[in-house]
Amino acid sequence: MRRIGRRNIVATVLMALVAGAAFASPPLQRLHGLSLDLLTTLRWNSIGDRRDVATSPVVVVAIDGETYDTPPFKGSPTQTWTREIGRVLGGIADGGAKVIGFDVIFPSSIEQSEIPFGDASFGSRVKGFDRDYLIALKKLSDTGKLVLGEILSNDHPERPDRAQQLAVRNNIRALNVHTDADNVIRRMPLSFSIEGQPVPAMAVELAARSLSARPETGPAGVTNLSGYAIPSAVTNTLTLNFRGMGRDIPAYSFADLRACLEKGDTDFFRRAFGGKIVLLGSILNFDDRKLTSMHLTGGYDGVPAARCALPAPASTARAARGTVAGVFVHATAVRNLIEHDAVTEPGSLLRLVLAILFAAIIAGAACVLAPTGAAITWFALTVAYTAVAVGTFAHAIALPLTEPVLAGLTALAMMIGYRFVIADREERFLRKSFAFYLAPEVIDGMVASGKMPVLGGEMRDITMFFSDLSGFSSIAEKMTPAELVALMNEYLSAMTDIIESHGGYVDKYIGDSIVAMFGAPADDPDHATHAVAAALQCRDRLEELNGSHPAFHGRGLAHRIGLNSGEAVVGNIGSRRRFNYTVMSDTVNLASRLEGANKYFGTVIMVSEATVNRSRGAYTWRELDLVRVQGRDEPIRVYEPLAEKNRETQEQGMRAAAYAGGLACWRARDFAKAAELFESAAADDPPCRYFARRARALAANPPPADWTPVNMLEGK
Template identity: 85%
Template sequence: MRRIGKRDIVAAILIALFTGAAFTSPPFQRLQGLSLDILTALRWTMFGDHRDPATSPVVVVAIDGETYETPPFKGSPTQTWTREIGRVLGSIAEGGAKVIGFDVIFPSSIEQSEIPFGDVSFGSRVRGFDRDYLIALRKLSDSGKLVLGEILSNDHPDRPDRAQQLAVKNNIRALNVHTDPDNVIRRMPLSFSIEGQPVPAMAVELAARSLGVKPEAGPTGITSLSGYAVPGAVPNTLTLNFRGMGHDVPAYSFADLRACAEKGDTDFFRRAFDGKIVLLGSILNFEDRKLTSMHLGRGYDGGPAARCALPAPASAAKQARSAVAGVFVHATAVRNLIEHDAVTELPFPLRTILTIVFAAIIAAAACLLAPTGAAITWLGLAVAYAAVAVGTFAHAIALPLTEPVLAGLTALAMMIGYRFVIADREERFLRKSFAFYLAPEVIDGMVASGKMPVLGGEMRNITMFFSDLSGFSSIAEKMTPAELVALMNDYLSAMTDIIESHGGYVDKYIGDSIVAMFGAPAVDPDHAQHAVAAALQCRDRLDELNDSHPAFRGRGLAHRIGLNSGEAVVGNIGSRRRFNYTVMSDTVNLASRLEGANKYFGTVIMASEATVNQSRSAYVWRELDMVRVQGRDEPIRVYEPLAEKSQQTQEQGIRAATYAKALACWRARDFAKAAELFESAGGDDPPCRYFAKRARIMATNPPAADWTPVNTLEGK
C-alpha cells in the first residue's frame, strides 16, 4: 500500500466530484432508467414473485389471438364485435367488478360505413347495430363502473366514436404513457391538463373509483390517493414497479368469456371479477407492444387465469418477451396505486451524493493500492452495492445503480492515469535509479515510508555468500582493460542473475568478488537452502561460460564460494552523510574465510556447519574437515555440497562414503589406513588428494600425543 500525500487526496476528491456529478447530469439521464431496468431484472432473477395472480386487484380481459380465431369473431371486422363486447361487459359488471376500463379504442362504428350496398350505404343497412352496445355503455357509465380510453395528441387524437362519447358522457380518460428518450416506458402520467384543468389518467381514475375516493394534488405537486402520496422522480408521474413482470395480473381470454356468457355461468363471472378492476385490452403479437423496465428480464402477457367454457388452446402457455402488451402497463400502474407499491426513486441531490461517495471510495482505493488491487476493490464494491440495491428494490426503493458503478470505474481509470502521469512519476524515477544500487525490498520500504533512509539496523538470521575468482590477477595481466571490463561484466551479470533468482541480495562487488546475503532485506525462512542452490548453480554456470562464451573460452576461470549462516546486523550502516544497506557480524567474516579456505582443499564451495544444519534435508553433503580459520580460535566443521538429494549419482555416494571412512581413520590417528582410503578415492577429487598427502606425512612422522584433528589454516 503506497503512502498518499495532500496532492493525492485533493486529486481523489476532485475526480470523485467530477465523475459523480457527470454521471448524474442530464446528458447521462438514460443511466437512471437503465438502473431501473437492471434492478427489475436482478430482483426477478434473485427473488421472483411469490404472489398468487388470483389475489391481484386488477385483471385483464384480453382480445387475443384466440379471440380472432374463435367463432363468431373469426373473419369478422372488429367493428362487428361491439354487441358481444357489450354482453360480456354486462356479465362482468353483474359479477361484481368495481370498475371497467378500456385500453382499446373503437374510433368508428359499422353504422357509419358509407360503402355502397345496393342502392344505399352499408351503414344505413345495419342502422341500430350498435344500439345494445351503446345501451350497455350508458348503463355501466351511469353506475360509475365504466371508463373509456382515449389518446391525447395535438396532431392525431384518438377517441371513441361520437355515439360512444355521448353514451358514457364524461367517463373518458387518457391512455397516454410516459416514454423515456430511449423509447422505454418506466413511468406513467398521473394526470393531464385538459382545457386548463387537471384530469386523472386512466390508471389513476380506475384506482380512485375502486377505492371510492378522488385523487388530490397537494401544494408540493404530489398526488395523493386515499392517503397514499404517490412517489415520482419525474413530476406528475408514477414510477412503475413491475414486481411480477406482468405475470401477477391474470389475463382472461375474451373468447372464453363470451362463450361463458353464452352459457349463462354467472358464478364464474362472480368468482373471477367480484371486487376487481377490469381492463379490456388487446394482446396480440403484432399490435400495441411496449418496451418497459421489464425488457432486460423479459416480461409476460399476464398470468394464468381460470377458464370457463372453451378449452385452452395448445399455445396458451405464456412466453417471456422483451415487449409486453400495453394493457399490462396500465394494469401495473393500477396495482401499484391500489397496493401502495410504486417505486420510490431517490431525488437528484441524493443520487448525486451517493454516486460521488462511491466514486470517492474507488478513487481512494486507486490512490492507495496497485491498479490490480484497485480494480478488484471496484469489482467487489460494485457487487456488494448491487446486492444492497437489489435488496432495497425488493422494498420498492430504487437506489441508483449504473451511475455509481460507472462513475467508480471512471474514477478508477482517471486515478490510475493521474498516478501514472503525475503522482508516481517521481516514484518510478526513484525505483529505476536506485534499482541498480539497492534491493527492491529496500526501495519499497523507502517509497512506502516517504522518508529518507536513516542509520540503523536489525538482527536477522541470514546466510552470507562470498565468491572470488581464483588466479584472476595473472589472467588480468594478459588482457586489455576493455577486455577485462567486458569479461567481468558478463561474469558478474551471470552470477548476480542466479543469486537474485534465488532470493539473494548482492551487497557489493569487490573487484572480481561478490558479497551477497540471503534472508535480508526480504524475510526468507529458507535462506540457507536458497543460498546453497544459488552456489551450485553459479558453479555450473561458470563451467558453461568457460565452454561456450567466446570471452571465457581458453582462460580456465574458476571461482571459490563460501557460505555461512547465523545472526547478523543488517540495515543502513556507514557515516551520517553516506551509508550503505549492508550487513555486519562475525557471520560475515567467517563466510569470507570459508571462501578462501577452498584453495586448501581444492573445492569450489565450502559451507559452515550452521548452513548445513539449516539446509541439510535438501542436499547431499560431505564433511571436509575440522578447521581453524585465521582470526578465530574456535574450530568449525566445514562441508562441501555435492548435489541435490534427488540428483545424487552413485559415484558421488561411493566417494562420499569412502571419504567419511578415511576422515574417521585420520581422526583416530590411523594415518596409514586414512592415506590408503584417500588415495583409493583420489583420482580427480582434490580434497582426497590433499588429505592423502597429509596422511602420508603424518604416517611417517606421527604427531605428539596431544594432537587434535583440527586443521589450522594460516592464510585467508
C-alpha cells in the same frame, strides 16, 4: 500496496467528484432509466414474484388472437362487435366487478358508414345497431363502474364516437403513457390538464373508484390516494414496478367470456370478477405493443386465466417478449396504486452522492493497489452493491445502479492514467535506476515505505559494509583469465545475493572488494541488525563455497568484513552528465579501516561500537580492543560478532570469556596474567594469539606510566 500521499488524496477526491458528477448529471439521465431496467431484470432472475396471481386486484379481458379466430367474431369488422362487448360488460358487472376500464377505443360506429348499400348508405340500413351497446355503457356509467379511454394529442386526438361520449357522460380518461427519451415506458402519468383542470389518468381513475376515494395533490406536488403518497421522481408520474413481469395479472379471453354468457354460467363471472378492477384491451402481436422496463429480459402478456366454455387453445403458454400489450402497462399501474407498490426513486442529490462515494472508493483503491487489484476491487464492489440494490428493489426502492458503477469504472481508468503519467513516474524512475543494484523485494519495500531518496543527496543513518578477499592478488596470479572471471562472478554473485536479501544496497565493486550500505536507499530502521546478519551469512557462505564449489576448490579463499554505522550523505553524486547513487562521509571511511583492521587480529568481521549499539541486542559480541585507526584521533571500541543472541556454542562462550579476562588484565597493566589468559585459548583463536604476543612483549618491557590501552593501527 502503495502509500497514499497528500497529492494523491487530492487527486482521488477530484476524480471522484468529476466522475460522480458526470454520470449523475442531466445529460446522462438515460443511465438512470437503464438502472431501472437492470434492476427489474436482476430482481426477476434472482428473486422472481412469489405472489399468487389469484390475489391480483386487477384482471384483463383480452381481445386476443383467439377472439379473432372464433365465431361470431371471425371475419367480422370490430365495429360489429359492440353488441357482444356490451353483453360481456354486463356479465362482468353483474359478477361484482368494482370498475371496468377500456384500453380499446371505438372512434366510429358502423351506423356512421356512408358506403352505398342499395339505394341508401350502409349506415342507414343498420340504424340502431349500437343501441344495446350504448344502453349497456350508460347503465354501467351511471353506476360509476365504467371508464372509457381516449388518447390526448394536439395533432390527432383519439376519442370514442359522439354517441359513446354521451352515453357515458364523459366518463372518459386518458390512456397516454410517459415515454422516456430512449422510447422506453418506465413511468405513467398521474393526471392531465384538460381545460385548465387536472383530470386523473386512466389507471389513477380506476384505482380511485375501486377505493371509493379521490386523488388529491398537496402543496409539494405529491399526489395522495386513499392515504398513499404516490412517489414521483418525475413530477406528476408514477414509476412502474413490474414486479411480476406481467405474469402477476390474469388475462381472460374475450371469446371464452362471450361463450360463457351463451352457456349461462353466471357463477364463473362472480368467481372471476368479484371485487376486481377490469381492463378491456387488445393483446394482439401487432397492435399496441409497448417497450417497458422489462425489455432486457422480456415481459409477458399476463397469465392465461381459467376457462369457462371454450377449450383452451393448443398452446396457451405465452413467451417472454421485448414488448408487452399496452393494457398490461395500465394494469400494472393500477396494481401498484392499489398495493402501494410503486417504485420509489432517490432524488438527484442522493444519486450524486452515491456516484461520488462509489467513485471515491475505487479511485482510492486504484491509488494504492496495482491496476489488476484495483479492477478486482471495482468488480467486487460492483457485485456487492448490485446485490444490495437488488435487495432494496425487492422493497420497491430503486437505488441507482449504472451511475455509481460507471462512475467507479471511469475513476479507475482516470486514476490508472494519472498514476502512469504523474504519480508513478518517480517510482518508475527509481525502479529503473536501482534495477541492477537492488533486489526486487528491496525496491518494493523502498517504494512501499513512501520514503524515496532525495535525488542530489540527503543525510541518512546507515550501516556501511566493506569486504575484501585476503591475499587474493597472489592467488589470482596463478589463475587463467577465464578461471579468474568465473571465480569472481561466482563469489560476487553469492555475496551480493546475501547482502540484497537482507535489504542492503551494493554501491560498487572494486576488484574483489564489495562496498555496500544498509538503510539506504530503502529506509530500514534495523539496518545495523540486517548488516550484521548479512556479514555472518557471507562468512558462512564463503566456507561452503571453499568446501563444495569446483571453482573454489583448493583456493582457500578468505575475506575480511568491516561494519560501521552513522550519518552519511547518500544520493546521486557525480558530474552533470554522469552520476552514481553512492555514499560519502567519515562513517564510510571508518568502515573501510575496520575491514583492513581484521588482518591485525586475524578476524573475519570487525564491527564498530556504533553498529553494536544499533543492533538492539540481537547478537552475542566479543569486544576486541580499543583502537585508533589512521585518519582518526579518537579511539573506538571494536567488536566481533559471534552468533545470534543465545545461539553461541559452548566453545565460543569459553573463548569469549578467556578473551574478556585477558583484555581486563591488559587494561589493568597486568600483562603477565593477560598473556597467560590469552595463551590458554590461543591455539585456535587468532585474536588471542595476537594479544598474547603483545602482552608478552609488554610484560618483558613494561610501558611508561602514561600508557593507555589504545591500539594504534598503522595503514589501512
